Amino acid sequence: MDNSQIDVRNAISGVLVVDKPVGLTSHDVVQIIRKGTNIRRAGHTGTLDPRASGVLVVLIGPAVRLSEYVSASDKRYQAILRLGASTDTYDADGRVTRSRPVEHITEEQFQEVLQRFVGEIEQVPPPFSAVKIKGRKAYEMAREGEEVDLAPRKITVYSLELLEWAPPEAVIDVYCSSGTYVRSLAHDLGEALGCGAHLVGLRRTKSGRFTLRDAVPLRKLKEAFVEGNWYQYLIPAAEALADWPAIELTEAEIDTIRHGHRIPAAPESPAMARGISEMGELVALLALDPATNEWQPKKVFFS
Structure with a gap:
């Protein structure tokens, strides 16, 4: 590597918007980017669970200092809910805690209950989450069978739209503030309907000003690391807060x-x-x- 390449590497500051595949943690993606770019300073701006896919915004170089502002941006998701069963993790990874019939629930009823969750609401994070209680992560306590008592937090849900009604499943579009747990939304919606529900699929379609249109599939990014032309996907740091x-x-x-x-x-x-x-x-x-x-x-x- 000549000096000009080293200089370029040290001067790089910007954003990589990745379309995260299912099965990897957000941290896994950051590690792949650190290795591929040879830049140690990299961090994501809002965790996506391993079973979720979609827009993951990764800041590189000095741009990581924008993290607190970019992380606070609004998010948008497409979520698949399954009615009729509640789980301890609020998603399909968990143990079913209760099953109830769903045949009587109509699309109109679902729509009506869905709209109750729009606006500024109080939401309790899932017991299996990375929220810390007295320095310990909630999911670690939950795994050990300890009682997890999480305080509700204020979040804002700007809009909820039913995209597909295929009982016992429903697909919804969720546009919300940072810090919203779609798993909790699925669980709470199920409780309000009286039949229980959990999340079976989640895709983040927007994070701040970045949408799936701006996102590069991780496999394409990995190919670009090998070919050495990954810079084409780097978005200037100033764009991260373009709003x-x-x-x-x-x-x-x-x-x-x-x-x-x-x-x-x-x-x-x-x-x-x-x-x-x-x-x-x-x-x-x-x-x-x-x-x-x-x-x-x-x-x-x-x-």
């Missing part, structure tokens, strides 16, 4: 921000924005101080 307002900065402003100093903001500026160079590179994430109407650099990416 944030962008402020184009002059060279003098970039210099000021690089040293951690504030710059004046225009009247009626938004609370947060991306500071972008004339070349479209991400310089910094900026927070507005309304008292002085100045931009305070929160994270600086331009060296």
Whole structure:
């Protein structure tokens, strides 16, 4: 490897949007990307269970510092629910805890109950989840037969749409805030219907501004690692927060921000924005101080 390749590798910062296959953990995918790119600094922005597929956003190089903001983005899923049985994991991996008849449930009834879950709701995460209780993961406690008492959390479900009614299965489109467990939604929906339900299939179709159209199948990405042309799939870091307002900065402003100093903001500026160079590179994430109407650099990416 010559020096120019090493320089390129050290300068790489961006996003790989992967279409994760079923059977791998999100961490497995990050490990494959670290190995394939030779870049140690990589992290995903929202776990997908091994049995779920779809959009997994992986940040590479200095872009990993965007993680907390990208992780907080809204998500969209296509979920397959099976009515008539509840499981301890809320999905098909678990033990059936209760079976009930479903013949009497109509499509209209399902639609009516489904809409009750739209809006800001309180949701209890599944007992078999990575949520920590006093430093221990809930699923570790659940596996050991301990009682898992998880506190409900506020989430927002923007919309729920029935895509296919094929009892005992139903396919729904879920558009929700970050932190929503679709497994819990399936379980709670089953309880509200009185017949029980669990999740049998899950595909994430959107994460933040990235959809399946932006995602490269993992097998294609692995081929590109072997061929050495994986850069074609790298999306600039600035794109990860493309739904944030962008402020184009002059060279003098970039210099000021690089040293951690504030710059004046225009009247009626938004609370947060991306500071972008004339070349479209991400310089910094900026927070507005309304008292002085100045931009305070929160994270600086331009060296």
